[in-house]
Amino acid sequence: MGAIRLENISAEFCLESVNLEIDDGEFVVVLGRSGAGKSTILNILAGFLEHSGNLYLDGKLINHIPTQKRGIGYLHQAIHLFPNLSVYENIAFGLKAQNFPEETISKEIEKMAKMLQISHLLQRYPKNLSGGEKQRVGIARSIVTKPKVLLLDEPLSSLDDATAKEIRKELKSLAAMFKLTVVYVTHDLEDATELASKIIYIENGKIQKITKKEVDECIYYKKTLE
């Protein structure tokens, strides 16, 4: 389960009375220009930022639940793999922190690494990975703990087109396979049309829903993103 409800959420200088409902298993893409407040929504959902209003996860108020207990996965655009840990240890980090038995950890990592085709990278350190490899490891680390909600902050922005396309496909199938509720922040229209089951457009801290067709036609893009 991972249904989200934002009720009059405001954050200083960023968001203004945002109301939004995201159904369980939905893949929501949040579009908008730089500084529009897209990442602020993710930071509030993750519990990194102070806000007013109420935030619900599966009908439960989570305003005061710390990040660690929210059951979310989070991937920032710069990925931020822990440089002091090998790929294996990076992916294992969340499971170890939550005291999973070693046997379960190694099984889960093996499964995840196979799925994302990174089995050959497990002993490497992040400094020896390419951008695409880092992205795959970051995704594996975020979902291996089986979060209810996955928050992605422009995860493909630093990749070349071919790699971005490949990872976009993998993300879509992983989200479906794990029945994840995904909130995906981007300014890339291709990301939105290919991934989203719902598209949210945000400008000056206010949001509105738009259709894929509108994005396809670049109506909003021409009007507001350019």
Place this chain on the structure above:
Amino acid sequence: MDKSINILLKNSPILVFLLIWEVAGWIAATPLLPSFTKVVGEFYDLLISGILIENLGHSFVRVVIGYLAGGLFGIIIGILMGTNKSIETALKPLISILLPIPTLGWLPLMMLWVGINEALPIILIFICAFFPVAYATLLGIKEIPQEYINSAKALGASNGYILMRIILPLASPSIFTGLRLESGMVWKTVLAAEMFAIPTGIGALMINAESLIRVDVIMVSLMVLALMSFGFEKSIYALEKAAIGKWR
């Protein structure tokens, strides 16, 4: 072949310096400028007689105790300041004011407060190591991007787990830099404390040699001090390589 030429070229300034020293010693023919071979001979005599080992042992124990205690306490205070805003606000101005004071500036005060005893050089070395290591630890923690911490929190890690697995390792390059910079300074500090106040140790050996106009003994002491300081820094460097070389 190339390798041996490289080694020769690299060490040639030292060889030239030793050669000039040797020749100057022979030409001057005065106890005020003993030749290099005379100093080496004196080194051997001091070693065999046990005088050098005994004094070096005193200095070494003081340096190790003061350095480890000061370094460890510096790391703890640095972590507390780096992870707790209130502690940082309370302590940082104090540390910023005390940090620039040269360690030997504390000597007269400590002589009055602590007295002239075994604790004096250890406390001075403690001060020498503490402030820079505390500051380096704080800076190391402050330089860690918040996103690492956020990612770790989102993965369900407790604050203690994040401290041990992320914050400390990522701050360690800065901590090691602080430790390495002070590894030479602590030997200078122990030398000064022993010269002024303590009757044992390499510094005391030097000051006694000065009163007997034994320049050869002074030179032996200086060479030993240089070697110890160099060895200490290299040891910290090796420790740093072993601890963080794999991922840095």
